[in-house]
Amino acid sequence: MNTPKVIDLVVNNDLCIGCGLCVYACPSQALDMKWNDYGFLVPELTGTCELDGACLDVCPFNPIPLKEVETEFELADLFLNDTQKKHPKIGKYSAIYAGYADEFRLSSSSGGMGTYIFTELLVNGIVDYVFSVKESEKAGVHYEYSISRSKEELLKASKTRYFPVTLDRVLSEIQSLDGKVAIVGVACFIKAIRLAQYREPQLKDKIPFLVGIICGGVKSRFFTEYLSSKVDVEKQNIEHPNFRIKDYESTASDYSYGCKDKATDEEKTIKMRSVGDMWGTGLFKANACDFCDDVTTELADISLGDAWLHPYVRDGKGTNVVVTRSEIADELIQNGIKKGDLTLENLSLEAFLASQQGSFNHRHTGLSVRIKEAKKRNQPVPPKRFGNEKVTMYFKIVQKLRMKVRRKSLVVWKKNSNAKPFDSEMKSFLNPLKVITKVNHLRRRLGRLVMKLKGNKG
Known part of the structure; x- marks a missing residue:
């Protein structure tokens, strides 16, 4: 039996993120999303593969993409051509804000901006349906993508879900829906949708708006x-x-x-x-996330995240950072401000960059270490825009320990799914990472201090 390219090149090399676009694109309907041994959704061969290659064309971690859509830069030029500004770390953008949607703030994980945007899209007839993540009635699944047609249905999906989900089921219904669709997703899911729109241009009209969630990594x-x-x-x-x-x-x-x-x-x-640091350590994170260099969901019409910077972080009610990247997104934001629905203020580029500095350090600067390690194992790596920066010995050790912690956390939990023995066994991996991370931060601060002193002398 033929092995689909997406399984041969992506799944078998632990690069799958579980978006499910390959299932949607497969012309022979030979793929289904299934749980793997480490708590992630991945495609499995359930039919006869015709080796068409469509499944690989829409994969966000395709190691051999077409030159026309090789990275986020090429895709942004194709789909976000009405924006004026561009920055190498955050992509194309029109404006940056910090704030919240008054009506939805308290019922949301952050500032309620996602629920507000989707509500406005529905109310104004820009779209007829929203694909977002809601609670599932399936045993053990907890959450899955569902279709919303009203504000009331959207309110059931107004929280962040750190749980694997996949688009395959809702996308299989998209052509039968009479009207247009908006979709929310993390960076890799948004990229997969853009790749599908490139392959099937009619999907651009069918899916006129994408909301990107700034993500720290997909968890098992x-x-x-x-x-x-x-x-x-x-x-x-x-x-x-x-x-x-x-x-x-x-x-x-x-x-x-x-x-x-x-x-x-x-x-x-x-x-x-x-509980401890569940994000900087990489615990339970997908391996594919270590080969993603899109920190701010560059391919969405609007990008939303948490405002992890002062003074906003002091407010427990939650605040969003907002990046608009298309004309329609700008209009929605400006109208919301005029109507008094949104409490937003302009955020400087420098402040926004600073709010994402930890992700830039890991996913841009640290990429060089992970790419070299993958190449040592003869594993394919998708084309990346970053990964050529020189790094210090301490920074390199941090990256290698994070990779070890990520892998080990999945292996240990699979063996014994109980927090007490898990914490005990993981200490021998987490403690060295904690120590070397502190040393690396100290050296970085000392380096900045030395540079400042030299500048003052000059």
């Missing part, structure tokens, strides 16, 4: 199981996991995870600050 479903285990909920008893429970009286970063224990009917929560 093991992440949900781990957090639930921390509050003594077994994985078969997890219900309604909520990853961003705000504390209005505290800071934006002082949020909690919570879920319902089906066995006892109790609601249980835990402050995320007590």
Whole structure:
């Protein structure tokens, strides 16, 4: 039986992110999304493959893409041609803001801007449907992409979900829907949709608006199981996991995870600050994320993220950073400000760059280390725009330890899905990373101080 190119080149090299576009594009309908052993959704061959290659054309981690769509730069030139500004780290853009949507702020994970934008798209007839992530009725799935047709349905999807989801099911219905569609997604999902629009130009009219969520990495479903285990909920008893429970009286970063224990009917929560660093360490993260250099969802019409910078981070109610990248996105924002629906202020490019500096360090500067390691193993790597920067020995060690922690977390949890033994076994990997990260930060600060002193002398 023929092996589809996307499985041969992407899945078998641990580069799949689970977007499901390959399932949609497969002309022989030979693929289905299934859970793998490490808690990620990946395509599996379930029919006869005709080796058409369409599945690979829409893959965001295709190691051999067409030159015309090789990176985000080429795709942005094709799809975001009404923007005037451009920056190598954040792509094309029109304006940058920080703020929130008054009506939806408290019911959202951050500032409520995503729910506001989608509501306006529906109310103004720009789209007829929204593909967003909602709770699932399927056992153990928790969340999946669903179709919303109204503001009321959108409100069920107004929270951040750190749980694997895939677009294959909703995209299979797109041609049967009478009207236009808006879709929300992280950078790799947005890129996959743009690749599909390039391959099938009619999809550009069918999907006229994309909302990009600035992402710190896609987590395995093991992440949900781990957090639930921390509050003594077994994985078969997890219900309604909520990853961003705000504390209005505290800071934006002082949020909690919570879920319902089906066995006892109790609601249980835990402050995320007590769990440790789940993002900088790479715990439970997909390997594909280490080969993504799109920090700010450059290919969306509008990009939304958390305002992890002062003074906004002090407000526990939540604040968004907003990057508009198309004319229609600009109009929606400006109209919202005029109507008094949005509390937004212009954010300088420098401030926005500073808010994403940690991601730039890891996903741009650190890319060179990961690419070299992949090449040592003869693993294919998608064409990247970054990865040629020289790095210090300490920074290189940090990157290598993060890769080890990421891999080990999945292996250890698969072996024993209980938080206590997991934490105990992972200490020997996390402690060296913690120490060398502190050393690297100290050396970086000392380097900046030396440069400043030299400048003052000059």
